[in-house]
Amino acid sequence: MTDYDRLGSASVSGDSRELPVPQKAVNLELVKSGGEVYWAVRETDGAVVASQLYDPLEDAPNVRFVTSTAIADDSRQLRVPDAVFDHWDDVYGGGTAVVGGDELAFATSDELAANEQMLVLPEWQVDDVLGEE
Numbered sequence: 001m002t003d004y005d006r007l008g009s010a011s012v013s014g015d016s017r018e019l020p021v022p023q024k025a026v027n028l029e030l031v032k033s034g035g036e037v038y039w040a041v042r043e044t045d046g047a048v049v050a051s052q053l054y055d056p057l058e059d060a061p062n063v064r065f066v067t068s069t070a071i072a073d074d075s076r077q078l079r080v081p082d083a084v085f086d087h088w089d090d091v092y093g094g095g096t097a098v099v100g101g102d103e104l105a106f107a108t109s110d111e112l113a114a115n116e117q118m119l120v121l122p123e124w125q126v127d128d129v130l131g132e133e
Contacts, residue, residue, distance in 0.1 A: 003109060007118060016077075017085070033074070039083070040064060041066055092124070104121065
């Protein structure tokens with residue numbers, strides 16, 4: 001079983017679909033201000049992976065690249081793309097899975113961090129993917 005390091009969580013804005021990336025993710029250099037963030041989905045468990053490196057996502061087995069966004073230069077604000085919200089709706093089984101004000105959790109593992117990757121998970125998916133805290 002993979003040991004995950006929980007990096008923190010934040011509420012997503014309903015208007016802008018942005019949320020602040022936890023400082024711990026920035027300190028671990030998983031993302032950086034002004035940088036590109038690449039989004040992918042693990043086919044094994046439906047978890048969303050965010051990374052500042054494209055190639056490891058493209059080359060990984062059972063991972064499907066979805067899209068990319070950028071983090072603003074002057075903040076840690078990350079915009080979650082529509083394609084990721086659509087994926088969460090599908091995994092949830094219909095309806096709207098994540099709305100403004102919902103918490104998204106950030107986590108990484110040694111293997112993910114080695115490729116500058118982290119998971120971005122809605123609260124309803126945390127226990128299934130990360131296990132009990």
